[in-house]
Amino acid sequence: MKDPKTLAQAILTHVGGEENVISVVHCATRLRFKLKDKNKAVKQTIEQLTGVIQVVESGGQFQVVIGNEVADVYRELTQMMSPTENADEVPQEKGNVLSKAIDIISAIFTPILGVLAGAGILKGLLLIFEAVGWLSEADGTYHILFAGADSLFYFLPILLAITSARKFGADPYVAVVVAGALLYPTIVDAFESGVNWTFLGIPVVLASYATSVIPIILAVYVLSHLQKFITPRIPSSVRLFFVPLILISVTVPLTLLLFGPFGSMVSGWLADGYSFLYALSPIVAGVFIGAVWQVLVIFGLHWGLVPIMMNNLSAFGSDTLTALIAPAVFGQAGAALAVFFKTRVTSVKAISGSASLSGLFGVTEPAVYGVTLRYKKPFVMGSIAGAIGGGIVGLSGSAAIASGLPGLASLPIFFTDGFAGLIVAITVAFVLAILLTYLFGYNDRMVSGENDQKKEVAPSESLNKTYTLTSPLSGKVVPLSQVSDEAFSSGALGEGVGIKPHEGNLFAPADGVVQTVFPTHHAYGLQSDDGVEVLMHIGIDTVQLDGAHFQAHVKQGAHVKQGTLLATFDIEAIEKAGYDATTVVVVTNSKAYLDVVPADSGTVTGNDRLVEIMI
Structure with missing residues (x-):
């Protein structure tokens, strides 16, 4: 995998920079971005970064799938940026209700998945240890470990208060106070003893909120809107303590009177509904x-x-x-x-x-x-x-x-x-x-993905036919294994060569269609009329130049002839900026052919043979 810091910087650049990021969290395998403008994110480029498995856009999120190393990349990201989580800056989603709901749920639960899993495994291990006689409920060791495992579930409303506050743009400290009130010993004792309470003469329907989910999420959602309403109406000189005072005084009673009972009722419906379907x-x-x-x-x-x-x-x-x-x-x-x-x-x-x-x-x-x-x-x-x-x-x-x-x-x-x-x-x-x-x-x-459409060729014919790609520029040939980019040098993207250019002109190596012109104009994909797919990447990591020193002369979808000028670039400026100008030429569907034989040394010009492809 590419160095986490380098990968994090590249991803941040291609999602539109820090200024385009509203927030970013991570789950077990992916970075989950909320972006101000999704059109600024270059999905194709991110997917080609070494260390990135896939890019998925779902539930209002721009998700970069990395795998087990996601935490390392996320850590580097957080050191590079301070994404705002102010809900006032979040643009209104135009998606459907389902997309919005999934976005809310994932944002609330994703940050606590790791600790949920860890505490759950510990709880299960304790049951196993008790069953095999290694521990008993009379042991202090058992009680201490069980307290660590079960505390997360008992105090789950407090964790959800924090993540919900971040999602809805509420004060997280006030949200935790509201959640703490639901679990306050006096209120728990009142529920367990069946005491009838009132608030300003209004009956309070007490319930058990330990391990509950819905009541606190509803409470924090309302809290966030109440906070936005009252904050600008309180003088700034007393806002620091008057805003929390009002929020706590209003939200806690409302939660116990309304959101809590309603959330408990919805929880009951969900439980009964699932039980009914499962029992069928x-x-x-x-x-x-x-x-x-x-x-x-x-x-x-x-x-x-x-x-x-x-x-x-x-x-x-x-x-x-x-x-x-x-x-x-x-x-x-x-x-x-x-x-x-x-x-x-x-x-x-x-x-x-x-x-x-x-x-x-x-x-x-x-x-x-x-x-x-x-x-x-x-x-x-x-x-x-x-x-x-x-x-x-x-x-x-x-x-x-x-x-x-x-x-x-x-x-x-x-x-x-x-x-x-x-x-x-x-x-x-x-x-x-x-x-x-x-x-x-x-x-x-x-x-390859091409073989199902590719015409079958008899063995006696296959060695008698070749395709030729000419060099797209003039320069010194470098074996692909010596290119200072692991994604290319490993051959993972296809067989080919590197060329240290003498001139800043990139030409078409064959007749065909320009399939890809990267927005930064540093890379071009061409499919020849014979079906050969060629990627020409000018320089190493030059995508970070964001188009500086490159000029495209063709558009995506254009049909070109061999020798057509595709792009020009300034070699001296690229190298002065600290980048290697070595241009990589690879056949990305190499696996579709019997062999791809590139030139391995010497100097080439725009008309010289560079790659022979045998079918």
Whole structure:
């Protein structure tokens, strides 16, 4: 992977710079940006950065999928910028209600996913230790560790108050005070003893707010609007303490009188509704969730189910929905592992191996975006296996007793009745995905993506026909392995050469269509009339020049002849700015051909042969 700091800087540049970022958070594998103007983000360029798996736009977010190293990149980002989280600066989303809801839910729950998973695993481990006799409830060790694990769930409203305040633009300290009031011992004791309270003569319907989700989110949402209303109406000289005074005095009673009971009622409806649907047929529910879960993840729609999972834990003390999605996770991990076993392409083997390992620990984005969805059939095979495993989970009645990403490390959270059934289900999903993908879901012809359309050529003919690319500029040839950019030198983007230019003119190496003209005019993609795809990248990391010293002479979609001037660039200015002007020429669909033989030394001009392609 590229150095996290360098990758973070490149991503920040291509999302439009710090001034275009409203906020950025990260989950297990991706950076989630809220941008002021999405049109300023250069998606294609970001996707080509070494270390970036995929870019997804969903739920009002610009999501950069990185994988397990996302925390390192996020840390570097936070040191480079101070994105505003002031809700007044957030432009109104034009998306539908579903997109807005998913955006809100993901922004509230994403920051606490890690600690939720960690506390959940600890809680599950304690149950296992107690079951095997290593600890007992009489031990101080057990109580201390259980307090650490369970405190997060008991005080969940306080954590949600913080994340909700950041999302809605409310004062986080006031939001925490409101959440703390819901859990205040006097109020808890009053609820448990059945005392009837009134506030200014209005009856208060007390409820248990420990582990609750909806009441505090509603409270902070109203708090944010009340804060915006009263702040400009309070003199600045007393605003520091009068605004919190009014917010606390109004929001806490309103929450206990209105938002709390209403939220508890909605929570009850969600719990009863899910229980009703699950009871109709746990097996059908398992098959359905196992089949579609990863599809929901791709589009970000899975966030709509997170409140139901959290609510189930609050209402019942366990959650069957989390268990139903576990086989879907192991199905994608198995499909990626099958690709690892079957492929002979070095770059694919490297990606699929690490992606499968991540999937086994609950992080499926590298497997999905880097392998299974990329080649389509493996994704389908993994989903089929997930559906069958989901049916087994439904049959066994498996459930989670804490929140967490289903994976090997989080298996302790499922240590209840039905645990054995869950183990069988994820094993079946994993093994079945391997078999289906290995036998029916993948072959190396998929790597190119062009082979299905490419005409079959008899072996006797294949060695008799070649395509020739001429050099797009004049300069000294450099072997691709010596280019100072790992994405190119490794051959991951295709076979080719580097050229240290003597002149700042870039010409078309063949007759064809200009498929890509990067907005910064430093890179050009051309598909020849014979189907050869060529990427010409002027300089190393010169995208950071943001178009300075480059001028395009063609537009995307134009048909050009060999030798047509594509671009001009100032070599001296590029090098003076601290960049290597070595231009890379690679055949990006190299895998579609028997061999790609580039020149490996010497000096070339615009009419010299540079690459021979055998079909």
